[in-house]
Amino acid sequence: MVVTISVYQGHQTEGFLDQVLLASVVVERWYMAPGVRRVPITDGRLTATLFLPSGPGPFPGLLDLWGGGEGKLVEYRAALLASLALDYLTPQIINKGTGKMVDNDYFETAYRVLEQHPQILGSRIAMLGFSFGAAVTLRTAVYSEVLKLSCDSNGSHVQPIDGPVEQIMTYFNKNVEKTRYNEDNQVIWRDLLLPIPTDPSLKVDVGRLQCPLLLIVGEDAQNWPSYESAMDMREMMERAGNSHLLTVLSYKNAGHLIEPPFTPFVRASSFRTVTNPPFTMMALWGGELVAHSHAQEEAWRKTLVFLRENLYGGMKPGALFSNL
Template sequence: MALARARILAGPCRLNGGGSAWQRGGQAPWRGIGTSVAMTESSCCPLLSVRPQRGLVDEKFRIVLRNLLPKQEVTLRSLHHSEDKDFWEAFGHYISDENGVVNVVEDASVGGTYVGRKPMGLLWSMKPIPGSRSGLRLRKKDVFKPLVVTVSVYGGHVSKGFSEIKALATVVTERWYTAPGVQRVDIDEHEVKGTLFLPPGPGPFPGVLDLWGGGGGLVEYRAALLASHGYASLALEYLSPDRLDVKPSYFEKAYQVLQSHHLVAPDRMALLGLCLGACVTLTLVAHSKVVQPQCCVSINGSHVLPVDQSIDQAFLHFNKNVDKMVTDKNNHIIGRNHILPISSDPAQKVAVGSIKCPVLLVVGEDDQSWATLESAEDMTEMMSKAGNDHLLTVLSYPGAGHLIEPPYTPHFRFSNFTFQGSNQKVVLLWGGHTEPHAHAQEDSWEKILLFLQQHLHKSQDFLHQAKL
């Protein structure tokens, strides 16, 4: 087993850099430059640039502010208006160098929603603006529209009242889950419902069955991003308030639908699951004779909750152990104890000793929803005894919570949640602390992509990529 522990006064006028349009339909280069300038009394033509102005959500950008006075105090702020009509913001306090330049990649924020040299802090430290509704979570719904983030600069070190202050310079950036050429295909066949995202090109492509958690519904953005990285990804809908009795055969049919698609390589398949979706993933690769992937990824799930008969098993377990769920001082539900203590009886758990494909476990050590750290330790012991622990890689992140998502997604320590079946609305404590959680998301995503590449791409694929 491999173990990795990841411990300025006038309104702005805009100058758009050339070649900055997002290429959709073969129009223009998709990597662009955004710039904005403004004349002020205290500095001459402040210039703010964000490169690339348009890019994938997991792509780093570079923010540079020039033409300031030496040692000038400024605030960089990001603002996003979500599809749910809520405003999210982050901001950092900077001091320009002797040349009047702030380079966010190299310079440290001395205050704000993040501190230190954090090039992507304006994204991952976003929070709802003061006065917003409580318990919010930022999730993309329409993946064929960008996540629009406005980056602005203000004179001085500002922490509130941004709407009452004129920005010195502003750039509007776009963050996309879909790269140019990615196709979306609605799936409704053999009782299977979901969305298939296909990369651009002739194929065939490796296939990934993408399973989200107990919140239910159809969640597309991770599958869209996987397609942007070359994987035919099926975001599967398997939970709804009136549909909890989902048998393993449903997931097997979904696997076969993906595997049989003419643009999918049938011998290069993977499963990726988060939360309850991770429990399903582990159950399938251990017990199913139909689902035989080349590898699988489990993000903050557990083998302690087998769903080899029906998904309803999980909800019966929750109801049976509801007394183990406690609340914090803010009445946020802490659910991690519902699978503790972990049984020593192998019959009560997924038979992980029978897994025959490489498994990547991603663990948030401050997960307050599931006891994922204890589960990973028990899985390691079980697979060691069975002699297949060489197939197991564990990425364990101190300070990370339950919702480990693609890079630069804002961290939510808690959020509103509706239990499927009962329709009960609560606030769940997911855990994690913003900076280490952001690190876990960035590091684990990079390693997930490397893991998929290692096990789903043939040698000629690596050779082709090396030539590019």
């Protein structure tokens, strides 16, 4: 990523094009350490990218699921974590040929690719989900027999549990009348899943969870009710007696897009839907600059600790990872 840092006279918040530029420098941010290998995968219907750390391994593995949007591959977080001695596979959630969302078995197929790779410890694999990807990860963590660890950022357990992954979006669309817009005509979707239902067929039963779960929550997220969902999941797990598996990182005034540290804060941006046909709108993600930036730094650090403690489990991590 290339960032231009510019200096102007005084304290400016707008109108930069009309100001006299005092100094400027271009900074290039690297997401992939030397020696990390990027391997595109097209195994049957699976489209993904595998990042392999330098060294012989074997290493723990991570399966990364991103949000809805266009369902395209998003690789920079995968490259960062592979640079920290973790094998990392990021699959595409929209079939390029049909334009449709993939089915439930697709993610277990991706998991098996990691599990069977000679440089990956098949018994030490986690899933990391963001937004819509977090919803899929929660479902997989509870109802799949293969997952050992789950990290989820700003998603929800509210979804029909009997049926394909695509039904999650169908359930969203049933409540489309709850869509709101702010004064800048930015769309707010968080109400589509509120109030949190009591019907057990509309929630992933996290009381059945048998692996450690980390939830990262931006309390000002405006397109998923991630805070309400996290509190409901905590209550469900307390009733079931498995709350010892749950870790919640909740950040006041942080928005939806909790990214790796020093990623530019984005309160709202253009968003292309996965509907047929797709359309583009301005989505409000929420958050305040300072609070959100703090959340990104702390959540990343604590996520690395969570992964290290649960994936390495007595092993000696690679030098880069162990120093974080």
